Amino acid sequence: MSKFIPLSVPNFEGNERKYVDDALDQGWVSTGGAYINTLEERLAEFLHTEKTACVQSGTSALHLSLVDAGVQPGDVVLVPPLTFIAAVNPVKYQFATPVFIDCDDSFCMDPEKLKGFCEQECIFTDDALYFKGQHVKALVVVHVFGNLADMEKIMDIAAKYKLKVIEDATEALGSKFTEGKYKGKYAGTIGDYGAYSFNGNKVITTGGGGAVTARDAARVDHIKYLSTQAKDDPHYYIHHEVGYNYRMTNLQAALGVAQLEELPEFLRRKKKFYEEYLALFRNFELGSIMPFREGTDSNHWFYSLNIDRTKVHQTMREIITELEKRGIGTRAIWDLINKQIPYQGEVTYRLEKAPFYAERILNIPCSTSLTDEDIKRAAETIKEVLTEFANK
Numbered sequence: 469m470s471k472f473i474p475l476s477v478p479n480f481e482g483n484e485r486k487y488v489d490d491a492l493d494q495g496w497v498s499t500g501g502a503y504i505n506t507l508e509e510r511l512a513e514f515l516h517t518e519k520t521a522c523v524q525s526g527t528s529a530l531h532l533s534l535v536d537a538g539v540q541p542g543d544v545v546l547v548p549p550l551t552f553i554a555a556v557n558p559v560k561y562q563f564a565t566p567v568f569i570d571c572d573d574s575f576c577m578d579p580e581k582l583k584g585f586c587e588q589e590c591i592f593t594d595d596a597l598y599f600k601g602q603h604v605k606a607l608v609v610v611h612v613f614g615n616l617a618d619m620e621k622i623m624d625i626a627a628k629y630k631l632k633v634i635e636d637a638t639e640a641l642g643s644k645f646t647e648g649k650y651k652g653k654y655a656g657t658i659g660d661y662g663a664y665s666f667n668g669n670k671v672i673t674t675g676g677g678g679a680v681t682a683r684d685a686a687r688v689d690h691i692k693y694l695s696t697q698a699k700d701d702p703h704y705y706i707h708h709e710v711g712y713n714y715r716m717t718n719l720q721a722a723l724g725v726a727q728l729e730e731l732p733e734f735l736r737r738k739k740k741f742y743e744e745y746l747a748l749f750r751n752f753e754l755g756s757i758m759p760f761r762e763g764t765d766s767n768h769w770f771y772s773l774n775i776d777r778t779k780v781h782q783t784m785r786e787i788i789t790e791l792e793k794r795g796i797g798t799r800a801i802w803d804l805i806n807k808q809i810p811y812q813g814e815v816t817y818r819l820e821k822a823p824f825y826a827e828r829i830l831n832i833p834c835s836t837s838l839t840d841e842d843i844k845r846a847a848e849t850i851k852e853v854l855t856e857f858a859n860k
């Protein structure tokens with residue numbers, strides 16, 4: 469049998485070993501060391517933003533963004549239902565209340581429903597929005613699978629109702645607008661805060677890690693301060709705030725500097741493979757490859773096959789298991805967050821598209837180390853299995 473084609477694996481073709489060895493040789497393995505500063509500077513350069521702060525994970529990047537935005541116990545934060553749960557958990561860390569707003573066909577927050585919720589379910593008074601007496605302070609918009617959300621509309625609504633915007637760009641490093649008001653802007657650099665992840669399955673990895681940027685560079689400084697135990701004086705242990713141990717380590721950053729060097733090439737390959745899949749599935753009647761938003765250049769992080777549920781009735785588990793047997797790694801889009809035990813009591817607003825897509829979307833192999841032959845075999849095997857299932 470031919471080799472297994474995994475869904476997504478990291479790629480270390482560049483200077484990873486060299487830089488990690490260098491960090492080891494220097495003895496700088498923890499939260500001090502030159503690679504962290506280098507990664508922060510190069511990331512800021514890449515994103516055309518003033519500053520970034522490197523942290524332990526995308527989750528901690530999101531958490532510190534909420535902390536800095538002043539989200540407190542009892543506040544409301546508007547969040548998506550169809551994404552990875554780490555986008556929403558930090559709201560709970562702050563003892564705030566999430567309210568789930570539906571997505572549009574990009575899987576990202578639907579601005580029409582966001583507007584509907586703010587207009588119809590809330591009261592705007594004294595320059596603040598209230599939902600059942602609770603202050604709606606922020607929203608978390610996720611650029612799902614690297615697909616940019618409709619930021620023009622979302623930012624307008626947020627400005628009108630004084631909501632802080634936290635962009636979860638953990639899946640969207642390198643995605644940018646090519647048209648409209650935000651032309652040239654990268655995911656994460658439009659809202660008040662942008663969070664990135666360098667987990668093993670993301671477009672670049674530091675093993676585990678993340679970064680934050682903010683429109684106001686002073687916010688980045690504060691987040692960096694919070695991430696290093698809010699230490700005001702390096703020698704005498706003076707602390708003016710409750711801090712966190714969220715700083716990235718130099719070992720992680722050494723990996724990150726090497727990965728960032730390769731990012732343009734990774735993005736080129738991801739786009740090329742996406743176009744190959746588009747062609748291979750073009751006339752397939754049981755599923756189609758979902759597009760990325762027009763007027764954007766996506767990082768094409770994950771590819772989404774939209775399965776026709778009027779013809780293929782097997783569960784996602786059955787489809788994924790059969791593909792696994794035939795050597796192809798795939799996964800289902802997430803189960804809805806509002807259905808998970810910690811979130812079952814929370815308010816949802818007009819969820820229609822999220823449950824619809826939760827049943828239909830299969831992610832297919834997307835590693836940057838794939839070959840054209842791998843893409844062909846993955847597509848053929850997926851088509852074969854879905855065709856057999858449809859005929860059952």
Ligand SMILES: *Cc1c(COP(=O)(O)O)cnc(C)c1O
Nearest residue numbers: 525526527552554555638665667
């Ligand atoms: C990966 C991911 C995160 C969390 O990033 P970690 O680095 O794993 O903590 C948050 N939100 C979304 C949408 C993600 O995909």
